[in-house]
Amino acid sequence: MSSADKLKGFPLPSSLKVLPGTEGAQAGYPYYTQFSKEDDKQFWFYNSMHFPEPMCVFDMITAEAAYCALGAANTRVHCLPTTLGIDSRIINGRVYIGGNAVTDPAEIERRTKEFQQRAFYYYANWERLFSNWKSKMMGLIREAQAFPKPELPEFEPLENVRAGRGIASNHYLLDIYQKTLEGYFRMWHHHFEFLLLGYGAYLTFFDFCKKAFPEISDQTVARMVAGLEAEIFRPDDELRRLAKCAIELGVDDQFKDGRSPDEIIQSLKHLGQPGLQWLKELEVSRDPWFNINVGDGFYHYHRSWNDDLSMPFAALPGYIANAKKGERLERQTAKLMEDRKKLIAEYRELLETDEERTAYDQMIELAHRVFPYVEGHKFYCEHWYTNLFFNKIREFGALLAKYGFFPEADDAFQLSHYELESAIIDLMTAWSNGSAPRGPSRWPAIVRERKEALAVWAKHDTPPALGPVPDIIDDPAIVMLWGITRENLDKWLSAGAQPNSNEIKGVAASNGVVEGVARVVKSAEEINRLRHGDILVCQVTNPSWAPVFQKIAAAVSDIGGSMSHAAIVAREYGLPAVVGTGTATQKIKDGQRIRVDGGRGVVTVLG
Amino acid sequence: MHSTEIIGWFAHVGLVDRPTVGGKGGSLGEMTRAGIPVPPGFVVRTAAFERFLRALEAEDAIRPKVESLAEHELEKITALSQQVRARLEIAPLPDDVNAEILAAYAELCSSAPHSPLAVRSSATTEDAADASFAGLQDTYLWVKGAEAAVRYVRSCWASLYSVPSIAYRRRHALPEEGVAMAVVVQQMVDARSAGVMFTRSPLTGDRSVITIEGAWGLGSAVVSGEVTPDRFVVAKITGEISVREISDKHIQHVPATEGGVNQVETPEDLRRASCLNDEEICALRDIARRVERHYGRPQDIEWAINRSGEILLLQSRPETVWSSKERAPVAKPAEDPLQHVMKIFGGRR
Numbered sequence: 001m002s003s004a005d006k007l008k009g010f011p012l013p014s015s016l017k018v019l020p021g022t023e024g025a026q027a028g029y030p031y032y033t034q035f036s037k038e039d040d041k042q043f044w045f046y047n048s049m050h051f052p053e054p055m056c057v058f059d060m061i062t063a064e065a066a067y068c069a070l071g072a073a074n075t076r077v078h079c080l081p082t083t084l085g086i087d088s089r090i091i092n093g094r095v096y097i098g099g100n101a102v103t104d105p106a107e108i109e110r111r112t113k114e115f116q117q118r119a120f121y122y123y124a125n126w127e128r129l130f131s132n133w134k135s136k137m138m139g140l141i142r143e144a145q146a147f148p149k150p151e152l153p154e155f156e157p158l159e160n161v162r163a164g165r166g167i168a169s170n171h172y173l174l175d176i177y178q179k180t181l182e183g184y185f186r187m188w189h190h191h192f193e194f195l196l197l198g199y200g201a202y203l204t205f206f207d208f209c210k211k212a213f214p215e216i217s218d219q220t221v222a223r224m225v226a227g228l229e230a231e232i233f234r235p236d237d238e239l240r241r242l243a244k245c246a247i248e249l250g251v252d253d254q255f256k257d258g259r260s261p262d263e264i265i266q267s268l269k270h271l272g273q274p275g276l277q278w279l280k281e282l283e284v285s286r287d288p289w290f291n292i293n294v295g296d297g298f299y300h301y302h303r304s305w306n307d308d309l310s311m312p313f314a315a316l317p318g319y320i321a322n323a324k325k326g327e328r329l330e331r332q333t334a335k336l337m338e339d340r341k342k343l344i345a346e347y348r349e350l351l352e353t354d355e356e357r358t359a360y361d362q363m364i365e366l367a368h369r370v371f372p373y374v375e376g377h378k379f380y381c382e383h384w385y386t387n388l389f390f391n392k393i394r395e396f397g398a399l400l401a402k403y404g405f406f407p408e409a410d411d412a413f414q415l416s417h418y419e420l421e422s423a424i425i426d427l428m429t430a431w432s433n434g435s436a437p438r439g440p441s442r443w444p445a446i447v448r449e450r451k452e453a454l455a456v457w458a459k460h461d462t463p464p465a466l467g468p469v470p471d472i473i474d475d476p477a478i479v480m481l482w483g484i485t486r487e488n489l490d491k492w493l494s495a496g497a498q499p500n501s502n503e504i505k506g507v508a509a510s511n512g513v514v515e516g517v518a519r520v521v522k523s524a525e526e527i528n529r530l531r532h533g534d535i536l537v538c539q540v541t542n543p544s545w546a547p548v549f550q551k552i553a554a555a556v557s558d559i560g561g562s563m564s565h566a567a568i569v570a571r572e573y574g575l576p577a578v579v580g581t582g583t584a585t586q587k588i589k590d591g592q593r594i595r596v597d598g599g600r601g602v603v604t605v606l607g
Numbered sequence: 608m609h610s611t612e613i614i615g616w617f618a619h620v621g622l623v624d625r626p627t628v629g630g631k632g633g634s635l636g637e638m639t640r641a642g643i644p645v646p647p648g649f650v651v652r653t654a655a656f657e658r659f660l661r662a663l664e665a666e667d668a669i670r671p672k673v674e675s676l677a678e679h680e681l682e683k684i685t686a687l688s689q690q691v692r693a694r695l696e697i698a699p700l701p702d703d704v705n706a707e708i709l710a711a712y713a714e715l716c717s718s719a720p721h722s723p724l725a726v727r728s729s730a731t732t733e734d735a736a737d738a739s740f741a742g743l744q745d746t747y748l749w750v751k752g753a754e755a756a757v758r759y760v761r762s763c764w765a766s767l768y769s770v771p772s773i774a775y776r777r778r779h780a781l782p783e784e785g786v787a788m789a790v791v792v793q794q795m796v797d798a799r800s801a802g803v804m805f806t807r808s809p810l811t812g813d814r815s816v817i818t819i820e821g822a823w824g825l826g827s828a829v830v831s832g833e834v835t836p837d838r839f840v841v842a843k844i845t846g847e848i849s850v851r852e853i854s855d856k857h858i859q860h861v862p863a864t865e866g867g868v869n870q871v872e873t874p875e876d877l878r879r880a881s882c883l884n885d886e887e888i889c890a891l892r893d894i895a896r897r898v899e900r901h902y903g904r905p906q907d908i909e910w911a912i913n914r915s916g917e918i919l920l921l922q923s924r925p926e927t928v929w930s931s932k933e934r935a936p937v938a939k940p941a942e943d944p945l946q947h948v949m950k951i952f953g954g955r956r
Binding site (some may be wrong): 030112124204215217359362560599 | 721808840936943953
């Protein structure tokens with residue numbers, strides 16, 4: 001492609017080819033997620049914020065369920081005036097999405113009337129509806145926890161017979177499977193019940209600040225709005241609490257770098273009362289706060305802390321050392337709250353008229369009202385519920401693996417949710433007939449082919465966007481959730497045109513300048529490569545990564561805005577951070593020296 | 608320190624004294640009294656000029672002659688300018704005026720007899736009138752010795768009768784009665800770095816930031832535009848430094864040993880080095896906020912950092928460009944506060 005073409009737009013979807021040898025794997029995705037010729041007319045961008053790694057075919061359900069619910073909320077429930085839902089496609093394991101804007105003024109007007117009856121009701125009754133929301137989510141979680149483990153006995157248990165249940169165990173495989181899927185789809189509806197409205201109210205205040213104070217940094221506005229008690233901070237808080245407990249109980253010397261969680265737990269058990277007491281405290285923290293996964297909840301292999309204790313345990317030696325140096329471990333919420341209040345008052349004072357001050361008060365009041373949801377929902381949805389969901393699918397995987405459908409339980413995720421249901425029905429039928437299931441002769445080859453394709457796709461970079469660049473991007477969903485603006489796209493385009501520039505621009509997320517060694521972490525499994533003083537370079541970070549912030553010197557991410565997780569945590573740790581660079585993980589090589597200027601939003605590759 | 612009709616020490620004057628000490632003198636006094644660091648000094652009040660001028664008028668008229676000229680009579684203006692300036696620079700000063708200036712000089716320099724001074728004109732009309740008129744007034748740097756100080760006080764007075772100054776007053780048909788000049792005499796800062804700062808953004812008018820511009824050496828290089836200064840933008844409230852543009856500062860102004868200022872090339876290793884460190888930027892921000900709070904409106908400030916790292920202010924005047932602009936409110940209160948979200952959801956932002 002010539003550089004002139006590059007300036008006009010991104011490659012068309014039809015020009016993007018399925019990598020040779022992976023065609024079979026590509027065909028495994030549902031037909032409605034495949035690009036078609038028609039899609040060339042539309043603008044698409046790679047959703048690397050949520051799907052930074054190639055998606056295996058089952059995990060695509062996270063895109064399907066999410067966009068299904070997001071679209072319903074925008075299009076049909078709250079009736080956002082200028083936007084409908086988000087279309088999604090997948091190619092080479094990469095998820096591309098595009099917004100459906102409403103542009104006809106009459107239609108916008110019609111939708112505006114609807115929106116004001118619906119969304120305004122939510123704003124006006126936010127606290128009550130949000131408190132209902134929490135009960136609904138807890139109900140959903142309890143429901144999912146109650147699903148029995150899928151099992152097939154040789155003979156139906158006698159008590160079932162005597163109770164006259166009349167329905168055999170094989171039926172419950174389908175029943176549990178379908179309820180599991182249904183619950184997951186339902187969870188996503190809850191997820192989007194408030195989300196866009198919340199972001200919108202925040203952005204309203206943000207927009208005001210940018211007009212009143214054209215040079216205010218994004219992070220300052222974020223600091224005025226951010227709450228401090230959100231559930232998403234709790235897992236990290238619990239680790240600090242456990243570090244303190246370990247010191248108080250005198251068992252802190254058990255926590256050393258390099259010891260596995262199992263070793264530590266075993267030796268604590270041998271220490272008698274203090275060790276057992278600490279393990280009891282651990283259980284208190286685990287339920288529910290370790291139901292946080294090491295990703296953003298979109299991949300089955302991003303296991304939760306509860307499933308894999310190595311992430312939280314790896315952070316404990318650092319927290320213990322800090323506590324011994326006399327650092328206070330608790331987040332000083334009272335002080336942070338006081339700072340926020342002062343910041344808001346001081347900016348208010350700078351406004352020129354009382355009229356503006358009143359408008360400012362109105363907008364920040366609304367932003368504060370909605371923000372607990374914006375910050376808090378992820379713990380319940382993307383973490384707690386999603387962990388339950390994937391673990392239940394894993395149980396089905398274990399059962400199918402036992403019957404030879406594929407070698408390992410996790411291979412189930414190489415089947416789409418339709419295919420998995422067919423395999424379950426295959427097994428149900430075979431169990432009932434006493435014959436051999438057909439799956440073992442079908443699925444192993446397909447699983448192998450798809451795993452190989454994922455490995456190929458992972459090595460292959462994909463364009464950040466496809467199709468014609470829209471003149472303006474006026475879709476609040478795209479702007480709010482992905483931080484995609486016309487200016488950003490121009491930056492991406494010009495970054496492609498000047499491949500030699502050693503400067504990478506992004507969003508200034510947390511102030512400060514630091515030089516150091518870049519550690520390019522492309523997946524959560526690579527987190528343990530980070531050494532003290534490294535600069536984390538990643539596609540996106542998420543709440544369970546918080547503990548690594550105690551050892552890194554700065555953070556850089558491809559995706560994210562000033563309210564993204566990396567930005568919030570970096571500010572709290574006082575580390576420089578640049579987020580939303582688009583290309584940092586592609587342009588920076590592991591081990592290179594880089595300079596991060598978090599105040600300007602610039603990363604410089606030093607060599 | 609004893610202030611009189613002729614001499615006003617900084618500690619005794621303020622903005623309200625502007626008719627007798629001029630804008631610059633009033634502002635330096637105001638800041639001194641507010642506890643903001645300013646190099647010590649005094650103002651030779653307008654009364655000194657008036658007394659001198661009265662003595663001269665007694666011999667041969669000055670003001671009526673100026674008033675009789677028309678704006679376009681450039682030759683006549685030039686001739687008169689030369690004649691009046693010569694008289695102002697040579698004629699003997701009234702005894703008491705001369706004695707008081709010398710006494711104040713002696714007191715200002717009592718601890719360091721040959722310490723260099725800045726002699727700066729401080730017009731009574733300076734800040735209120737067109738900024739271009741302010742620019743017509745003279746400043747003399749690195750002045751050494753009593754005799755030189757008095758000579759430059761006279762030069763400042765004489766600058767009121769420069770060709771452009773007279774032409775300006777004739778163009779605006781300003782009456783000569785009341786045209787007077789106060790002169791600031793203050794210790795000179797041997798600046799390591801110096802420049803200007805604004806308590807709002809000159810680019811966007813944003814009141815939440817302080818823009819600092821500075822270069823190596825005396826501030827005159829920055830004010831005169833002879834060097835491209837380093838530029839910093841710092842958030843007024845949070846202290847975040849959002850912009851650091853380090854320029855190639857090829858020259859700098861330094862004191863000349865014989866008095867006055869020399870322009871020299873900046874040593875190679877300093878040209879592209881930041882003239883301020885973060886701590887200094889932070890300290891400048893603190894001072895800027897104090898000054899702005901004291902005056903209750905955005906300010907345009909000249910600053911210098913001496914060789915021992917102390918910050919001193921040389922001037923502060925109200926920012927005029929953005930402050931005089933009519934601006935539509937960013938948002939008005941809404942009867943239903945929820946209506947504000949339509950800015951985001953309503954389309955076409």
